Amino acid sequence: MKKSKVGFLFILPWLTGLVLFTVIPIIAALFISMTDWSIIGDANFIGLENFKAIFEDQMFYKTLLITVRYAIFAIPLTIFTALLVAISLNNQYKGTGVFRTIFYMPSIVSGVAVAIVFKWILDPNYGVLNSLLGILGVTGPNWLYDPDWVLPSYLIMAIWGASGGLYIYLAALKDIPKELYESATIDGAGLIHRIRYITLPMLTPILFYNMVIGIISAFRKFTDAYILGGAGEEGIFYMVYLYGQAFSFYKMGYATALAWILFVIIFSLTLIVNYTKKYWVYSE
Amino acid sequence: MKKITGIVFIFIVCAVLSLTGCSNAGSRKNTFTFATWAAGVELQEFNEIINRVNQNADGKYKIEVLSVPSDYYIKLSTNIAAKKAPDFFWLTQELISKYAKMGAIADITDKLESSSNLTREQYYPGVLQSAIYEERCYGLPWIANPLIVFYNQDLFDEAGIPYPSPDGGWTWEEFIDIAKRLTTTKEDAFGNNYKQYGYVVDGWPNIETFIWAGGGDIIAENGVDVLLDSQESISGLAILNKILKAGISPSYSEVSSLGSNNVWFEKQRAAMFMGGIQDNFETKVNAMPENEQFRIGYAPMPVGLDNRSHSFNWTASTVMSKQVADNPLAYEIMETITLEFFKWKIAPPIKGEIDQVAKINPLKEPALDTIQICLNNARSANYVPEWNEINNSLWLKLYSKMLNDPDFDYESEAKAIAMEARELIAKRK
Numbered sequence: 001m002k003k004s005k006v007g008f009l010f011i012l013p014w015l016t017g018l019v020l021f022t023v024i025p026i027i028a029a030l031f032i033s034m035t036d037w038s039i040i041g042d043a044n045f046i047g048l049e050n051f052k053a054i055f056e057d058q059m060f061y062k063t064l065l066i067t068v069r070y071a072i073f074a075i076p077l078t079i080f081t082a083l084l085v086a087i088s089l090n091n092q093y094k095g096t097g098v099f100r101t102i103f104y105m106p107s108i109v110s111g112v113a114v115a116i117v118f119k120w121i122l123d124p125n126y127g128v129l130n131s132l133l134g135i136l137g138v139t140g141p142n143w144l145y146d147p148d149w150v151l152p153s154y155l156i157m158a159i160w161g162a163s164g165g166l167y168i169y170l171a172a173l174k175d176i177p178k179e180l181y182e183s184a185t186i187d188g189a190g191l192i193h194r195i196r197y198i199t200l201p202m203l204t205p206i207l208f209y210n211m212v213i214g215i216i217s218a219f220r221k222f223t224d225a226y227i228l229g230g231a232g233e234e235g236i237f238y239m240v241y242l243y244g245q246a247f248s249f250y251k252m253g254y255a256t257a258l259a260w261i262l263f264v265i266i267f268s269l270t271l272i273v274n275y276t277k278k279y280w281v282y283s284e
Numbered sequence: 285m286k287k288i289t290g291i292v293f294i295f296i297v298c299a300v301l302s303l304t305g306c307s308n309a310g311s312r313k314n315t316f317t318f319a320t321w322a323a324g325v326e327l328q329e330f331n332e333i334i335n336r337v338n339q340n341a342d343g344k345y346k347i348e349v350l351s352v353p354s355d356y357y358i359k360l361s362t363n364i365a366a367k368k369a370p371d372f373f374w375l376t377q378e379l380i381s382k383y384a385k386m387g388a389i390a391d392i393t394d395k396l397e398s399s400s401n402l403t404r405e406q407y408y409p410g411v412l413q414s415a416i417y418e419e420r421c422y423g424l425p426w427i428a429n430p431l432i433v434f435y436n437q438d439l440f441d442e443a444g445i446p447y448p449s450p451d452g453g454w455t456w457e458e459f460i461d462i463a464k465r466l467t468t469t470k471e472d473a474f475g476n477n478y479k480q481y482g483y484v485v486d487g488w489p490n491i492e493t494f495i496w497a498g499g500g501d502i503i504a505e506n507g508v509d510v511l512l513d514s515q516e517s518i519s520g521l522a523i524l525n526k527i528l529k530a531g532i533s534p535s536y537s538e539v540s541s542l543g544s545n546n547v548w549f550e551k552q553r554a555a556m557f558m559g560g561i562q563d564n565f566e567t568k569v570n571a572m573p574e575n576e577q578f579r580i581g582y583a584p585m586p587v588g589l590d591n592r593s594h595s596f597n598w599t600a601s602t603v604m605s606k607q608v609a610d611n612p613l614a615y616e617i618m619e620t621i622t623l624e625f626f627k628w629k630i631a632p633p634i635k636g637e638i639d640q641v642a643k644i645n646p647l648k649e650p651a652l653d654t655i656q657i658c659l660n661n662a663r664s665a666n667y668v669p670e671w672n673e674i675n676n677s678l679w680l681k682l683y684s685k686m687l688n689d690p691d692f693d694y695e696s697e698a699k700a701i702a703m704e705a706r707e708l709i710a711k712r713k
Contacts, residue, residue, distance in 0.1 A: 039361045039362065039364070039365045040361055040364045040383065040386040040387070040388045041386040041388070123537075123540070123541050124537045124538075124541070125537060125538055125541040126541050142537050145536060145537035145540075145688060146688070147688070231688050232680060232681070232684055232685050232688065233680050236680070244676070247357070247358050247361070248672050248676070249672050249673050249676075250361065250382065250386070
């Protein structure tokens with residue numbers, strides 16, 4: 001048997017899984033998006049009716065706006081926070097390992113648990129955050145119960161969990177040749193200049209990667225939003241709306257069309273970011 | 285290469301076949317599945333009932349329990365989609381019309397009409413109505429849990445307010461007035477001030493309660509006309525608005541801080557609470573340290589602007605999957621189990637069984653007369669297949685906004701939601 005055929009046999013189980021659980025569902029989803037399927041009943045082909053209805057649906061625009069607004073703030077904030085923590089923990093001081101573990105912990109905690117903990121942290125009456133603000137003489141807001149404070153509430157949660165990318169940044173920081181810093185120091189460059197002209201340019205491939213991942217995760221925000229919600233409609237992110245259409249209203253065709261639109265949005269944004277890569281991502 | 289392609293093909297075919305099930309011969313079988321959301325103690329009790337029914341059947345049929353304690357409706361709908369629906373399952377009242385319209389559950393009207401063991405007339409009309417869609421019956425309700433007003437007699441005595449009559453007759457105006465008198469600032473054992481409220485509303489009771497209080501409704505009985513923007517419905521929303529503006533209830537965020545609305549009553553922070561007759565405050569208060577215990581009084585829901593007292597009733601039905609509709613044993617089983625459930629839950633949804641409530645929970649004995657009135661006044665909304673979407677808008681765009689902002693323009697929003705509802709219903713095929 002030829003080597004290539006043996007190799008093919010080895011990847012066969014994975015390939016079967018890919019076909020059954022990824023390729024076929026994707027094709028099926030495209031078909032379902034053009035039907036009025038309600039999970040329980042029969043599916044009737046209705047062409048592009050679902051897409052037409054979505055573009056006339058005010059809640060589609062509202063939830064998309066909520067998600068975009070969140071993404072605009074959350075992506076740079078989380079990238080900046082993770083980068084700041086990574087640079088701070090890049091040097092080997094006493095206790096660095098402990099801090100690295102502490103900062104990485106949010107990434108391994110279940111999203112549901114995080115949401116429940118933040119429900120208490122953000123409680124307007126007995127929450128930790130408003131108690132701390134109270135000590136400073138500031139009357140805390142109503143957080144998730146006030147439409148104007150729903151977005152800041154979710155951004156606080158996003159920043160808390162931002163250090164998920166910490167180890168990728170740390171690994172990338174270790175890869176930056178020490179000679180670059182040494183020669184820059186000899187030339188009189190201070191800390192800010194070293195970060196501005198060496199660290200950041202050398203990290204741009206990782207920043208690019210985290211930006212793409214950040215876009216995807218911001219647009220797919222679900223777990224904490226599903227559990228916590230928010231005043232009025234302010235906590236209804238796009239994915240929460242999509243889920244509701246599928247499993248509360250049994251409009252699977254409509255929900256699948258929403259999923260395809262989300263895919264197109266994320267794909268387009270990724271292409272745009274990829275296009276801008278040549279202007280700001282440094283590669284050797 | 286041909287060999288490899290053949291192996292790949294066989295592998296995929298086997299995998300696909302392993303994921304598909306074989307269909308049941310629904311009309312002939314004598315082993316049935318029954319899906320329930322019950323868990324823990326409730327599931328144990330449920331299993332005991334099913335075991336008893338199986339024993340009494342003496343081999344004629346067998347029921348197997350399928351417990352789905354979480355994501356019940358998601359798992360149920362995906363099972364139905366996969367043509368693996370349980371033969372019988374519990375369905376909450378809001379979903380009967382939807383499942384009936386989607387063709388997932390069997391029409392049992394003729395079987396109910398021809399049975400003498402359990403008849404349509406035995407049910408409280410407001411309870412059975414929840415299982416009716418387009419004049420056909422799709423389920424056998426097994427519980428009735430209408431709203432009743434629980435009140436703290438000690439706090440009434442302290443404020444020198446006479447108790448409301450257990451036979452009812454008080455109006456919403458009188459209710460609000462009493463709640464105002466019970467709202468006061470108190471001092472706890474540590475010298476800290478806290479507020480005692482007359483009542484608690486935080487999305488519960490549901491919005492129907494207030495709309496009905498104005499003599500209105502959300503959807504008409506014909507399941508087509510939308511009444512949400514009628515003058516009566518707006519008057520009902522005005523009652524809710526008055527309650528929220530009167531300061532007789534803790535704020536929405538404040539309620540949540542204590543965990544849930546019923547805790548406010550249990551902790552004596554709210555003097556009155558509208559809960560289901562099944563709410564087990566009596567046992568909870570009995571279990572408290574003596575110095576924290578209080579006496580509970582009961583009153584029917586206040587009389588609305590239409591001179592009627594409406595008790596929103598939560599109920600659930602046992603429904604039958606369409607795949608076993610032709611099985612001669614199926615309805616017999618469904619009926620037998622439902623009759624057993626009547627001995628289990630508060631309250632049985634059939635007339636003349638009020639004493640059963642005291643047998644199930646002797647602590648409810650003092651409330652029996654009031655519970656009977658609430659059962660007579662029990663009603664559900666007119667649930668249409670679009671109910672979930674309409675109700676979602678009612679909560680997100682109306683009720684929660686009223687709770688967050690007492691000056692919210694509820695009348696305009698009610699009219700906008702009514703328009704949406706009309707559009708949704710117009711699309712019904």
